[in-house]
Amino acid sequence: MTVQxxxxxxxxxxxxxxxxxxxxxxxxxxxxxxxxxVSMRDIVADTDLRNQASLYHHFRNKRDLYEAxxxxxxxQIASRLAERRSGTLEEVDTNVDRLVDYLxxxxxxxxxxxxxxxxxxxxxxxxxxxxxxxLYSQGRRAxxxxxxxxxxxxxxxxxxxxxxxxxxxxxxxxxxxxxxGEDPLGPEAVERQRRFLKAAIARLFSIDASPxxxxxx
Amino acid sequence: MTVQxxxxxxxxxxxxxxxxxxxxxxxxxxxxxxxxxVSMRDIVADTDLRNQASLYHHFRNKRDLYEAxxxxxxxQIASRLAERRSGTLEEVDTNVDRLVDYLxxxxxxxxxxxxxxxxxxxxxxxxxxxxxxxLYSQGRRAxxxxxxxxxxxxxxxxxxxxxxxxxxxxxxxxxxxxxxGEDPLGPEAVERQRRFLKAAIARLFSIDASPxxxxxx
Amino acid sequence: MTVQxxxxxxxxxxxxxxxxxxxxxxxxxxxxxxxxxVSMRDIVADTDLRNQASLYHHFRNKRDLYEAxxxxxxxQIASRLAERRSGTLEEVDTNVDRLVDYLxxxxxxxxxxxxxxxxxxxxxxxxxxxxxxxLYSQGRRAxxxxxxxxxxxxxxxxxxxxxxxxxxxxxxxxxxxxxxGEDPLGPEAVERQRRFLKAAIARLFSIDASPxxxxxx
Amino acid sequence: MTVQxxxxxxxxxxxxxxxxxxxxxxxxxxxxxxxxxVSMRDIVADTDLRNQASLYHHFRNKRDLYEAxxxxxxxQIASRLAERRSGTLEEVDTNVDRLVDYLxxxxxxxxxxxxxxxxxxxxxxxxxxxxxxxLYSQGRRAxxxxxxxxxxxxxxxxxxxxxxxxxxxxxxxxxxxxxxGEDPLGPEAVERQRRFLKAAIARLFSIDASPxxxxxx
DNA sequence: GATGAATGAGGATTCATTCAT
DNA sequence: AATGAATGAATCCTCATTCAT
Numbered sequence: 001m002t003v004q005x006x007x008x009x010x011x012x013x014x015x016x017x018x019x020x021x022x023x024x025x026x027x028x029x030x031x032x033x034x035x036x037x038v039s040m041r042d043i044v045a046d047t048d049l050r051n052q053a054s055l056y057h058h059f060r061n062k063r064d065l066y067e068a069x070x071x072x073x074x075x076q077i078a079s080r081l082a083e084r085r086s087g088t089l090e091e092v093d094t095n096v097d098r099l100v101d102y103l104x105x106x107x108x109x110x111x112x113x114x115x116x117x118x119x120x121x122x123x124x125x126x127x128x129x130x131x132x133x134x135l136y137s138q139g140r141r142a143x144x145x146x147x148x149x150x151x152x153x154x155x156x157x158x159x160x161x162x163x164x165x166x167x168x169x170x171x172x173x174x175x176x177x178x179x180x181g182e183d184p185l186g187p188e189a190v191e192r193q194r195r196f197l198k199a200a201i202a203r204l205f206s207i208d209a210s211p212x213x214x215x216x217x
Numbered sequence: 218m219t220v221q222x223x224x225x226x227x228x229x230x231x232x233x234x235x236x237x238x239x240x241x242x243x244x245x246x247x248x249x250x251x252x253x254x255v256s257m258r259d260i261v262a263d264t265d266l267r268n269q270a271s272l273y274h275h276f277r278n279k280r281d282l283y284e285a286x287x288x289x290x291x292x293q294i295a296s297r298l299a300e301r302r303s304g305t306l307e308e309v310d311t312n313v314d315r316l317v318d319y320l321x322x323x324x325x326x327x328x329x330x331x332x333x334x335x336x337x338x339x340x341x342x343x344x345x346x347x348x349x350x351x352l353y354s355q356g357r358r359a360x361x362x363x364x365x366x367x368x369x370x371x372x373x374x375x376x377x378x379x380x381x382x383x384x385x386x387x388x389x390x391x392x393x394x395x396x397x398g399e400d401p402l403g404p405e406a407v408e409r410q411r412r413f414l415k416a417a418i419a420r421l422f423s424i425d426a427s428p429x430x431x432x433x434x
Numbered sequence: 435m436t437v438q439x440x441x442x443x444x445x446x447x448x449x450x451x452x453x454x455x456x457x458x459x460x461x462x463x464x465x466x467x468x469x470x471x472v473s474m475r476d477i478v479a480d481t482d483l484r485n486q487a488s489l490y491h492h493f494r495n496k497r498d499l500y501e502a503x504x505x506x507x508x509x510q511i512a513s514r515l516a517e518r519r520s521g522t523l524e525e526v527d528t529n530v531d532r533l534v535d536y537l538x539x540x541x542x543x544x545x546x547x548x549x550x551x552x553x554x555x556x557x558x559x560x561x562x563x564x565x566x567x568x569l570y571s572q573g574r575r576a577x578x579x580x581x582x583x584x585x586x587x588x589x590x591x592x593x594x595x596x597x598x599x600x601x602x603x604x605x606x607x608x609x610x611x612x613x614x615g616e617d618p619l620g621p622e623a624v625e626r627q628r629r630f631l632k633a634a635i636a637r638l639f640s641i642d643a644s645p646x647x648x649x650x651x
Numbered sequence: 652m653t654v655q656x657x658x659x660x661x662x663x664x665x666x667x668x669x670x671x672x673x674x675x676x677x678x679x680x681x682x683x684x685x686x687x688x689v690s691m692r693d694i695v696a697d698t699d700l701r702n703q704a705s706l707y708h709h710f711r712n713k714r715d716l717y718e719a720x721x722x723x724x725x726x727q728i729a730s731r732l733a734e735r736r737s738g739t740l741e742e743v744d745t746n747v748d749r750l751v752d753y754l755x756x757x758x759x760x761x762x763x764x765x766x767x768x769x770x771x772x773x774x775x776x777x778x779x780x781x782x783x784x785x786l787y788s789q790g791r792r793a794x795x796x797x798x799x800x801x802x803x804x805x806x807x808x809x810x811x812x813x814x815x816x817x818x819x820x821x822x823x824x825x826x827x828x829x830x831x832g833e834d835p836l837g838p839e840a841v842e843r844q845r846r847f848l849k850a851a852i853a854r855l856f857s858i859d860a861s862p863x864x865x866x867x868x
Numbered sequence: 869g870a871t872g873a874a875t876g877a878g879g880a881t882t883c884a885t886t887c888a889t
Numbered sequence: 890a891a892t893g894a895a896t897g898a899a900t901c902c903t904c905a906t907t908c909a910t
Contacts, residue, residue, distance in 0.1 A: 018890080018891090033253065033336075034251050034253060034254070034332075034335070034336075035254070036250065036251060036253035036254035037251070037252070037253035037254075039882075039883065039884080040883080040884060040885085041882080041883085041884095049891080049892090050891080050892070050893095051891070051892045051893070052884080052885085052892095053885085053886080053887085053891075053892060053893080053894090054890075054891050054892065056884090056885070056886080057890060057891070058890090061884075061885075062884065062885095111335055114331070114335060115251075115332075115335055117389045117392045118251070118328055118331060118332055118335070118388060118389065119250075119251070120391045120392065121389070121391065121392035124392060125392070125395045128392070128395075128396070129395070129396075150416075153409060154409060154412070154413050154416075156393075156396055156397045156398065157386070157397070157409060157410055157413040158413065158417075159396065160385070160386060160389070160393055160396060160397070161382050161385075161386075161413070161417060164381045164382055164385035164386070164389075165378050165381055165382065168377070168378075168381035168385060169374070169377060169378075169381070171335060172334045172335065172338070172377070172381075174337045174338065175334045175337065175338035175341060175342070175345070176373075176377055178338075178342045178345075178346070179345065179346075179373055179376065179377060180373045180374070180377070181373070192370060192371060192374060193374055195371070196371050196374040196375065196378070199367075199371075200375075200378060200421055203420045203421055203423075204417060204420055204421075206420075235873080235874090256899075256900065256901080257900085257901065257902080258899085258900085258901095266874080266875090267874080267875065267876090268874070268875045268876065268877095269875095269901085269902080270874075270875060270876080270877095270902085270903075270904085271873075271874050271875065273901095273902065273903080274872080274873060274874070275873090278901075278902075279901070279902090452869080452870090467687065467770075468685050468687060468688070468766075468769070468770075469688070470684065470685060470687035470688035471685070471686070471687035471688075473903075473904065473905080474904080474905060474906085475903080475904085475905095483870080483871090484870080484871070484872095485870070485871045485872070486871095486905085486906085487870075487871060487872080487873090487906085487907080487908085488869070488870050488871065490905090490906070490907080491869060491870070492869090495905075495906075496904095496905065496906095545769055548765070548769060549685075549766075549769055551823045551826045552685070552762055552765060552766055552769070552822060552823065553684075553685070554825045554826065555823070555825065555826035555829075558826060559826070559829045562826070562829075562830065563829070563830075584850075587843060588843060588846070588847050588850075590827075590830055590831045590832070591820070591831070591843060591844055591847040592847065592851075593830065594819070594820060594823070594827055594830060594831070595816050595819075595820075595847070595851060598815045598816055598819035598820070598823075599812050599815055599816065602811070602812075602815035602819060603808070603811060603812075603815070605769060606768045606769065606772070606811070606815075608771045608772065609768045609771065609772035609775060609776070609779070610807075610811055612776045612779075612780070613779065613780075613807055613810065613811060614807045614808070614811070615807065626804060626805060626808060627808055629805070630805050630808040630809065630812070633801075633805075634809075634812060634855055637854045637855055638851060638854055638855075669894080669895090690878075690879065690880080691879085691880060691881085692878080692879085692880095700895080700896090701895080701896065701897090702895070702896045702897065702898095703880085703881080703896095704881085704882075704883085704895075704896060704897080704898090705894075705895050705896065707880095707881070707882080708893080708894060708895070709894090712880075712881075713880065713881090
């Protein structure tokens with residue numbers, strides 16, 4: 001390796017701002033161990049900072065830091081789902097693709113979100129409303145044309161189910177390694193999950209399956 | 218058990234053994250706040266015990282207590298799925314019914330399990346293998362007759378999806394309250410979720426929906 | 435091994451009374467780790483007893499147990515030095531022999547005594563007075579005839595020195611292993627120490643220190 | 652140092668660094684009560700620090716603190732024995748003088764070292780090798796010219812004996828108070844012990860043990 | 869004589885946070 | 890913007906001891 005190359009790496013590797021280093025460390029650690037399982041010390045240790053006090057120059061307290069981490073993740077997801085309109089199945093598929101792409105590379109975010117959800121998720125409610133609304137309203141519109149399939153009051157359950165299917169796979173990657181047998185984040189497994197999701201969604205949304213309404217009667 | 222018997226127990230002013238009191242408190246608190254979010258002090262405070270030291274007479278340490286709580290929950294679930302054979306859709310439905318019945322009354326367990334899963338879930342792997350095998354093998358047999366629907370390598374993804382759908386709803390009840398609008402653990406919502414699950418499973422398993430294999434070609 | 439032999443061992447090995455088991459465990463542990471470094475739990479664990487409460491049936495508290503252990507050790511030493519009179523060098527040698535014999539087999543006692551001494555040794559003062567008096571008065575008498583060697587006020591320093599030389603070797607066996615090179619409690623090392631002690635005492639007490647080499651021939 | 656300078660320091664109201672205060676408190680307490688007999692709380696209480704947590708800013712844990720205390724003591728002793736060469740009896744006497752001077756003012760160190768030795772003294776082995784080597788090799792050289800006195804394999808026993816004689820007196824001062832009758836650390840007693848040590852060493856090393864009385868005249 | 873359960877006090881260590889530099 | 894030092898409160902767990910059985 002040339003001296004320039006080394007310099008380039010040194011330059012490129014750690015010149016992230018302290019703030020970003022903290023956010024990155026927080027994202028990883030909060031995702032892996034949860035809010036209470038991570039100490040400020042742990043986070044600083046994952047950083048070039050040498051002192052916990054420095055951290056408080058960037059975030060007022062642990063809760064603030066957690067929310068900054070969470071919001072950064074949520075914003076990146078929201079930005080990927082932003083433009084939406086038609087509510088066709090194809091559009092749902094597009095969003096699934098984008099989510100799968102993103103979460104496969106940032107499984108920490110999926111974990112973080114599920115953890116926050118289990119904690120009561122008050123911090124998610126705003127974000128989730130914004131975020132799920134697309135999927136949801138797309139579903140709604142798709143279903144508007146297909147309203148023979150699901151009762152209106154079942155739609156939230158369906159939306160929740162989609163959320164669980166999509167995020168749960170990535171959030172639980174570590175556990176699924178045992179169940180699936182191979183690394184659930186490897187390219188083959190991710191593609192398989194993508195296909196599975198699309199097929200499952202197609203089945204949940206399609207008319208061909210036996211009409212839901214009949215069940216009720 | 219008669220109504221009187223139940224009342225007698227409720228009356229008897231906590232005749233539960235200390236061990237059970239600890240397990241109950243641990244179950245509730247670990248489910249609500251996660252392992253790291255609960256202190257031994259918190260647990261003892263939910264108990265007739267007057268001292269943390271007493272707790273260590275029953276469990277060697279926090280981790281041991283956590284695992285005892287978890288295993289008690291897993292055992293209760295496993296016992297409800299024990300006898301199975303045919304692998305027909307009806308049987309899957311029966312198991313869904315039992316799980317929904319149990320989890321609706323013990324949403325803590327669903328939370329606890331999802332939390333443990335997010336933590337890597339090593340403690341789940343044995344249990345989950347045992348527990349999922351019925352569901353799984355039922356699915357497999359159901360699918361054996363329906364193998365036109367899912368590729369064999371997709372089956373684990375389907376199994377994981379079923380787990381997420383079933384447990385996720387109850388584990389995330391607190392968050393879903395906003396999304397669903399009403400208390401997701403109220404009788405109506407639970408019935409709706411039960412119907413949704415059965416319908417979704419029917420769709421995921423039925424031939425009528427467009428064959429999965431076609432997607433692959 | 436025959437069945438009878440096994441039974442004999444089983445019979446002979448653990449039918450020690452609970453009290454003796456406790457004293458033995460205490461002796462070993464207090465010697466190795468000191469009073470504060472040993473917990474009642476540790477002691478009970480070295481015993482057939484299954485509960486700490488049982489221990490309090492035999493000793494009122496930790497301090498009592500410690501003193502019982504210590505006194506048992508001191509009594510055994512005192513009994514070995516009991517009969518004495520003449521104050522000749524030969525008699526001193528006899529006592530050295532007996533102490534070396536005993537301490538080589540019970541190095542714990544040497545440790546225990548030195549530990550107690552470092553702790554201020556109030557519990558030793560009675561015992562030590564009794565115990566050292568023989569050695570001391572022997573020395574005195576030996577010196578009475580040799581009072582040209584040591585000033586009267588130096589005699590206590592000499593007595594202390596003898597105590598340190600004799601007990602210190604066995605008490606610090608573990609450390610001396612490095613210095614001496616071999617196990618200081620092995621038979622050869624013990625014999626060497628015995629010879630060294632006698633030669634040293636001879637030199638400290640005699641008017642004309644005879645060369646050590648002559649002893650060996 | 653002038654009397655004024657000493658007063659100035661005493662006046663200056665503990666301007667010792669926190670680290671030094673901790674080391675000093677640790678030295679005193681560990682020496683008096685042993686490692687297990689001292690709590691971090693005790694140490695902090697002997698300090699200007701108001702909180703146990705502050706202590707951990709300077710030492711990672713109790714064991715680290717103990718070793719720092721011990722090493723500081725050992726270093727001070729080693730520095731006093733540093734330069735040595737000839738191996739004559741006079742040089743041995745010089746080192747004895749220095750050790751006596753130091754230990755008479757820092758009896759804690761003698762206690763600390765003997766306690767560590769009783770604990771197995773793994774932490775002493777390096778230090779002791781370095782430290783004893785001078786004394787030892789001096790002894791060896793002195794004996795080289797006097798090798799008619801001790802067998803080579805007896806030399807380690809002699810070295811151990813010298814260590815026990817020198818350190819033991821100061822380490823056991825509290826106990827010896829009863830035996831000796833007066834404060835063993837008072838100037839008269841110290842001088843007497845110094846004379847005793849030199850006379851004893853002379854007798855242990857010399858071919859013709861000159862009568863002790865002559866020394867006094 | 870033995871035991872299971874309980875308990876108040878204290879063990880070492882870590883927590884998030886603040887402050888002066 | 891960063892750091893060394895400090896701190897009150899809390900962490901998990903162990904201590905010696907007692908009591909009812």
